[in-house]
Amino acid sequence: MGPASDDRHRDRCTEPLPHSTQLLRILVRAVDALASDFDVVELCQQLLEACTEVTGAADAGLLLADQRGDLQVLASTTEAPRLLELLHHEGPGQLAYRSKSPATVPDLRTAGDRWPEFAPAALAAGFGSAYAVPLRLHHDSIGALTIFAAPAAALGHLSLRIGQILADIAAIGVAHHIVLAHAATIHVQLPTALNTRVTIEQAKGVLAERGSRDMDLAFELMRSHARATGLRLTDIAGDIIEGRVDLTADAKD
Numbered sequence: 285m286g287p288a289s290d291d292r293h294r295d296r297c298t299e300p301l302p303h304s305t306q307l308l309r310i311l312v313r314a315v316d317a318l319a320s321d322f323d324v325v326e327l328c329q330q331l332l333e334a335c336t337e338v339t340g341a342a343d344a345g346l347l348l349a350d351q352r353g354d355l356q357v358l359a360s361t362t363e364a365p366r367l368l369e370l371l372h373h374e375g376p377g378q379l380a381y382r383s384k385s386p387a388t389v390p391d392l393r394t395a396g397d398r399w400p401e402f403a404p405a406a407l408a409a410g411f412g413s414a415y416a417v418p419l420r421l422h423h424d425s426i427g428a429l430t431i432f433a434a435p436a437a438a439l440g441h442l443s444l445r446i447g448q449i450l451a452d453i454a455a456i457g458v459a460h461h462i463v464l465a466h467a468a469t470i471h472v473q474l475p476t477a478l479n480t481r482v483t484i485e486q487a488k489g490v491l492a493e494r495g496s497r498d499m500d501l502a503f504e505l506m507r508s509h510a511r512a513t514g515l516r517l518t519d520i521a522g523d524i525i526e527g528r529v530d531l532t533a534d535a536k537d
Contacts, residue, residue: 307446310334314453323516324461324477325484326507328359331450331457332429336361339443341431342411345371346454347381348419348427350478355381355427358458358481363488363500366409367432375402376416377430384425386444389414391436412436417448419455426455480518487521495532505531 310331317327332344343362347355355378357371371377376387376399389395390413395403406414411432419427429451433439439447458477484506491502506524509531510517523529 307334307338310338310450311453314457317457322457322461323510323518324457325359325480325517326510327457328454329507331454332359332361335429335431335447335450338446339431339439340433341439341443342434343367343432345377345430346419346427346451347371347377347430348458348478349381349425350475356478356481358427358477363498363503365499366405370402370405370409370432371430373399373402373405375399375406375430376414377428380416380418380430381425381428384418384420386418386448387416388444393436406432410434413438415439415444415447417444417451419451419458420448421455421459426458429454483521483525484517487524490524491531494530 314327314331317330328346332346335341335344343360345360345367346358348358350356355372357368360367360371376389379387389399389403392403392406392412392414402414409432412435413433414430415433416428416430418425419429429447431439431447461477484503487506488499488502491497491505492499495502495505497505506517506520509515510520513520520529520531524531
């Protein structure tokens, strides 16, 4: 490597990360969670929220593959139907998952031919660009993290690197949560994590119906209770579905 190459390498290594202190706190918190009896959905929620805070993105969603290889939503920055429906459209998330490489759409206005359903829906939701990175596990991909920004060409190279780091942590968290001793393959066990999300979805519906709330507020009520009590979201969801807990009794709109 010559002098010019050395200089370029040194510049890349010393380039400051945005919000580096905040990112360090996020990584430390994630490692602490992985070393304990953690809640996989709550961990992914925190990683998504951290992703938007550090990169300046508007929203994000984490997709996990089921046994058939179809992507399902495991976590998202909002429970609004517009985002959940958007994540299911064929778009950069599916591409990143299949290719095991980042997929970028710097300007959604020019992506209509490539993704005729995803691009118009994303624009209608107020997004100008979208980016996705795979959830990498060894040499495999088990899902994708999709990041949405309001303006076109909003995220730079460092932001995408941060997104990939957070996606890798999410993948490790999912694997740590679902892998059992002598399991044949990780794909056999992936529905375990997705079943957790199904239970939470059912509990959200119960809370929304009881308290006349939207799904986003219902989910936040569950997460607040989880943080206050130290219980896992899955356990709280089961209690709500079975009628053992009524979070609407003391909640204030």
